[in-house]
Amino acid sequence: GAVVSQHPSRVICKSGTSVKIECRSLDFQATTMFWYRQFPKQSLMLMATSNEGSKATYEQGVEKDKFLINHASLTLSTLTVTSAHPEDSSFYICSAQSLAGAQETQYFGPGTRLLVL
Amino acid sequence: QQQVKQSPQSLIVQKGGISIINCAYENTAFDYFPWYQQFPGKGPALLIAIRPDVSEKKEGRFTISFNKSAKQFSLHIMDSQPGDSATYFCARLNLVFGKGTRLSVIA
Numbered sequence: 001g002a003v004v005s006q007h008p009s010r011v012i013c014k015s016g017t018s019v020k021i022e023c024r025s026l027d028f029q030a031t032t033m034f035w036y037r038q039f040p041k042q043s044l045m046l047m048a049t050s051n052e053g054s055k056a057t058y059e060q061g062v063e064k065d066k067f068l069i070n071h072a073s074l075t076l077s078t079l080t081v082t083s084a085h086p087e088d089s090s091f092y093i094c095s096a097q098s099l100a101g102a103q104e105t106q107y108f109g110p111g112t113r114l115l116v117l
Numbered sequence: 118q119q120q121v122k123q124s125p126q127s128l129i130v131q132k133g134g135i136s137i138i139n140c141a142y143e144n145t146a147f148d149y150f151p152w153y154q155q156f157p158g159k160g161p162a163l164l165i166a167i168r169p170d171v172s173e174k175k176e177g178r179f180t181i182s183f184n185k186s187a188k189q190f191s192l193h194i195m196d197s198q199p200g201d202s203a204t205y206f207c208a209r210l211n212l213v214f215g216k217g218t219r220l221s222v223i224a
Contacts, residue, residue, distance in 0.1 A: 108160040
């Protein structure tokens with residue numbers, strides 16, 4: 001099946017620094033990528049929808065200036081957590097929607113665990 | 118946002134038994150209902166999905182039953198195995214996820 005990778009898998013940073021997370025579709029092109037956040041033992045919460053070549057659409061309550069999303073190509077989207085704080089510590093997961101497949105079919109990445117000290 | 122209400126929150130099933138997880142949704146405008154399986158520290162993986170033009174879909178030991186009039190859909194895992202122990206999420210399209218059900222299959 002289709003493969004989505006995320007890098008890094010785990011990151012620890014100091015409060016106030018910025019962290020970039022990459023999401024790549026390895027064997028397919030993705031017009032749309034999605035970013036989710038998952039706190040421990042909780043569900044996935046959609047943060048934003050990213051379309052290649054255009055601005056991301058953010059869900060209500062998600063600060064677009066804090067969570068910068070760039071979808072520069074059909075295989076890469078990046079999420080940058082700017083001026084990270086301990087409350088941003090979470091599991092960040094991306095998914096990619098295949099250009100060729102069914103519209104609703106998404107493939108999830110393995111997630112990135114962020115810990116802000 | 119439209120919600121999906123998932124139950125139970127946790128479930129313990131004997132090996133070989135049937136695991137049943139339920140979800141209820143609020144809006145009939147959506148035509149794709151997936152179930153995801155997630156192991157600790159991993160991203161979710163699509164398990165099975167259904168469109169409301171059918172009432173049931175089966176893939177191996179996994180079955181989705183869909184009740185459009187009741188606005189409910191459920192996941193049945195037949196012959197549950199310890200390796201099925203994971204957290205399961207239902208979703209509305211892929212935009213809103215249920216709170217998850219932690220399944221433990223015990224020998």
